[in-house]
Amino acid sequence: MPAAVPARHTAPAAGDGEPPAVRLPGPFEHFYLQEYPGVVKLAYALSGSRTGAEDIAQEAFLRAYRDWERVGSYEHQAAWVRRVAANLATSGLRRRLVEVRALARLAARREPALDPLPADNADFWRAVRALPHRQAQAVALYYLGDLSIQQTASVLECAEGTVRAHLTRARRTLARRLQLEVGEEP
């Protein structure tokens, strides 16, 4: 069931002075408004950057928009944009570029919309980001996006068995690093 689409907001952000000049096509706008929060959270978990997460999400949606004729025809558009955001967020160089852009914008404008995490939770995501990229992406998608193994495999474009293997290895590593019990496989 798609989420309700909020009313279109057209006023420019305070201090920006650059009103949007072109409206986006209806289906893309709907897709964006529905998926944006989830993609920002995913980017936050995988990049660890409050300022950069929104930028990563924007970049992912911009790529979807540029190729909307193709992406819009996909059955799993949400999976596509999450995959792009997850790759952007785990690629060191691209993440740093995004971070620099976000900081520049932040200096001119506003506070990040994301709050800092409590220490325990911040430690957990820091440990996730230290995992191999594919394991980190699998953990973030599975727990944060509350996706099933099948849906996670769809986003990562791999087999369900591969996702299970990534999650199992990730849990073992996280348990060791954070001194937790591995626990049962969910």
Add this chain to the structure above:
Amino acid sequence: VNVDARARASAQAIDRSATRLDAVAGLDDLLRRRRRQPLQRAAAAGLALLLMAVAIWAGVALRGPTPVQPTLGPVTPLRVGPGPVSVAVTPGAAWVLNSGDSTIARVDPGTGRVQASLPFRRELIFATVADGRLWVVHAPVGAFALNDEKPGQVEISVIDPSSNRTVARFGTGSWFHNALGLERDLAVGSGAVWVAVQGADEVTRFDAVTGKVLDRISLPKPTAVAVDGQTLWVATADGRLHSIDIGTGAARVRATTDLVTRIRVGQGGVWLMTFDGKVLRLDRRTGRIVAQVPGTFQAADLAVGVEGVWVYDQHQGAVLRIDPGTNRVVRTIPVISQPLVEQHSYVLALGAGAVWVVDKAGEAVVRVAPNR
């Protein structure tokens, strides 16, 4: 506390941290970004050009041109093991499959010296490079004996060049004897390995990490396969060239031609080598054959890369360079004095600024540096 509980609690913490997130304001940002991006890209490209010009000037003005220290001649046969059958090149290494002692020689492409010899104890069939790794197709020793009633399992091993270690290995079914050149072909892309198995009348899709079979596409006697972005090209023995959308699995017959035994993508086109040694060019958008490279050569292998489009001509024992602008042979470099008639093997590879050819009769791999 276990990992699962901590993970769920930490996911909820991120949810709570995002209460002020405003998707609608984000949409406005997106609109602005979309408008600014062409300008930013142009500025970045200009800056990159400026930096490049400064770097070139600094290199030439301060140090002079970098002296080239030739260690190998323009055409150099390298004897790196008995019975070489296939060659492939990763960044920094050429890999030669030696059937005589079932080893894989890792060769320094600059000096031609063997850096490592990896024992395999299997019948080595061919190797190719994808995703920066070496993919080796092999079978049990004796699997090719014509009277073998129990053909062995053909397997693929994936070797990481940074460690020389096998990082994955998986079976692809039995080997079938046939008269159409190599019985099997493989291509890698989109996280999967695609193996065309003529004897089974199918293209099998494996997970590139686990080796698990993900899909089987029934096609009559697939003879060659290649990945081109989101498109999988498959040639079948009936002369049809199929394009398969990797995302949806939708298949189309794009062209009908002679029997194709090699498909290569690059230099602006899809290049086909036919069973009788012709080279054709296909328009990847329309799926039409747009050119046949003229000449009397008989191609035994075809390679396309940053070094260009190259063919190994088994009649002359020469490598031929094809100009993708004119679709004509523009250079012929003789490399092998007594060429064997090939069975469309993987004997030609590009990499490290050179063209590499296996000389089976001469028991060598020949390194050709076309720019020298």
